[in-house]
Amino acid sequence: MSPTVGSSDRPLRVAVVGSGPAAFFVVEHLLAHTELELSVDILERLPTPFGLVRFGVAPDHQKIKSVTRAFEKVAARPNVRFFGNVDVGRDVMLDDLRAHYDQICFATGAQTDRRLGIPGEDLARSHPATEFVAWYNGHPDFRDLTFDLSVERVAIVGVGNVAVDVARILCRTPEELARTDIADYALEALRESRVREVYMLGRRGPAQAAFTNPEVRELGEMPGADVTVPVDEAALDPLSLEMVEREKDRGTLKKIEILEEFAQRERTDKPRLLTLRFLVSPVEILDDGAGGVGGLKLVRNALRRDGDRLRPVATEEVETLPVQMVFRSVGYHGVPIADLPFHEKRGVVPNLAGRVEGNDGAPVPGIYVAGWIKRGPTGVIGTNKSDAGETVESMLADVAAGVVNRPPHPESEAAAVLISTQCPRRVSYEDWTRLDELEVGRGKAAGRPRVKFTSVEEMLEALDR
Numbered sequence: 001m002s003p004t005v006g007s008s009d010r011p012l013r014v015a016v017v018g019s020g021p022a023a024f025f026v027v028e029h030l031l032a033h034t035e036l037e038l039s040v041d042i043l044e045r046l047p048t049p050f051g052l053v054r055f056g057v058a059p060d061h062q063k064i065k066s067v068t069r070a071f072e073k074v075a076a077r078p079n080v081r082f083f084g085n086v087d088v089g090r091d092v093m094l095d096d097l098r099a100h101y102d103q104i105c106f107a108t109g110a111q112t113d114r115r116l117g118i119p120g121e122d123l124a125r126s127h128p129a130t131e132f133v134a135w136y137n138g139h140p141d142f143r144d145l146t147f148d149l150s151v152e153r154v155a156i157v158g159v160g161n162v163a164v165d166v167a168r169i170l171c172r173t174p175e176e177l178a179r180t181d182i183a184d185y186a187l188e189a190l191r192e193s194r195v196r197e198v199y200m201l202g203r204r205g206p207a208q209a210a211f212t213n214p215e216v217r218e219l220g221e222m223p224g225a226d227v228t229v230p231v232d233e234a235a236l237d238p239l240s241l242e243m244v245e246r247e248k249d250r251g252t253l254k255k256i257e258i259l260e261e262f263a264q265r266e267r268t269d270k271p272r273l274l275t276l277r278f279l280v281s282p283v284e285i286l287d288d289g290a291g292g293v294g295g296l297k298l299v300r301n302a303l304r305r306d307g308d309r310l311r312p313v314a315t316e317e318v319e320t321l322p323v324q325m326v327f328r329s330v331g332y333h334g335v336p337i338a339d340l341p342f343h344e345k346r347g348v349v350p351n352l353a354g355r356v357e358g359n360d361g362a363p364v365p366g367i368y369v370a371g372w373i374k375r376g377p378t379g380v381i382g383t384n385k386s387d388a389g390e391t392v393e394s395m396l397a398d399v400a401a402g403v404v405n406r407p408p409h410p411e412s413e414a415a416a417v418l419i420s421t422q423c424p425r426r427v428s429y430e431d432w433t434r435l436d437e438l439e440v441g442r443g444k445a446a447g448r449p450r451v452k453f454t455s456v457e458e459m460l461e462a463l464d465r
């Protein structure tokens, strides 16, 4: 009889694809089950771990990044290995993983953006906010993009926390940015920025704004920019008022109060102005005659009840916002994973509590998802902890029920040989620790948390030295 999977004779072998918060929380939950013998391999496309903590969290929010300390502890466990610079779907295929692991959990996030679907979206200086974020955070895939910051007026479509991050980065002074780990090239470009007016555009009202209170409050505390809201747009429409009075949600009441206070502020001599607008939707990005953004046509919205939600409905009232650049910040979107089913509209892998559902609706044995590719691009970093917990519960229930993938080569050495053969330039966790030390060292002289390596070649060269 073959030994039980999860016993010391036959440890459970798990591959986690991706190394962002969702991936590390999955590993952390697995390790908490000390009754199981297991070993986990984390496979990451880039040489650096931590996904959106490194490439999504804003550089002026260093405190949020300290979550990596918990992840470092996870990575240091003897039964956890990190294989960086390994692209699952290109270097290593799902069938390769099936040959070596009992369970494979994809935590690949949501790597692209949602589109607005309006004319002019592809003009020069119309960008997805997600690309700007990846650029200023030094993501190797986005480092070569250019953003023309010689313009004076910029609109950001959407009022979620990503829109807030983009607005803040555009409004920060060079001195503030120089204390962060923003990519060097972005620091230089933003130092020369001529942007003076930034607009954030919400299609619904203040009560429905997706940003969270600490994030919006911070917009009112910037040394280099005033913040304002048109008084009539800070005021609630009758339906929102009724809803807010009925629900009495403290967070929403606070949010409204913050925005009303912004609406009362006077303009000071700060060089930049950030304006939060509500109940407006972009209907067309206008051409400046040379193929670039020359304005943004907006329609005023009214809110209508739609079940328990309030939905924006266009009125006849239109205006043109005189902006020369547009960031579309209306959400991230997942990309398909080779050989797995995919829900195009939602941008997720269909699943039931983390168990991937095949095209016939039945769970695919041994294959799981966690994080944004599982539930869509919502929630803060901590949200991924409970989300990962749910996936791990499913994984362990399946181990107990004997529903695992049953690989022909479960030995951990066999997986290491496969990966090293197919990715000779794989990066270990020890390698990453060296890169980390080098980055921190480069930052020290300039009083910065770190100066990031932003290209894979640069990282591999540094490791070769």
Ligand code: NAP
Pocket (backbone or CB within 6 Å): 116, 157, 158, 159, 160, 161, 162, 163, 165, 202, 203, 204, 208, 209, 210, 211, 215, 281, 282, 329, 330, 331, 332, 377, 378, 379, 380
């Ligand atoms: P989000 O929170 O879902 O916000 C998307 C925004 O886009 C909403 O205001 C939404 O309005 C708007 N929108 C969607 N479609 C639109 C359209 N066609 N026209 C105009 N507006 C449209 O997404 P996100 O800002 O990308 O953030 C993703 C997740 O990461 C969120 O959970 C966020 O809280 C989190 N995050 C957190 C932090 C932080 O904690 N500091 C920082 C960054 C991101 P409706 O509400 O009307 O749909």
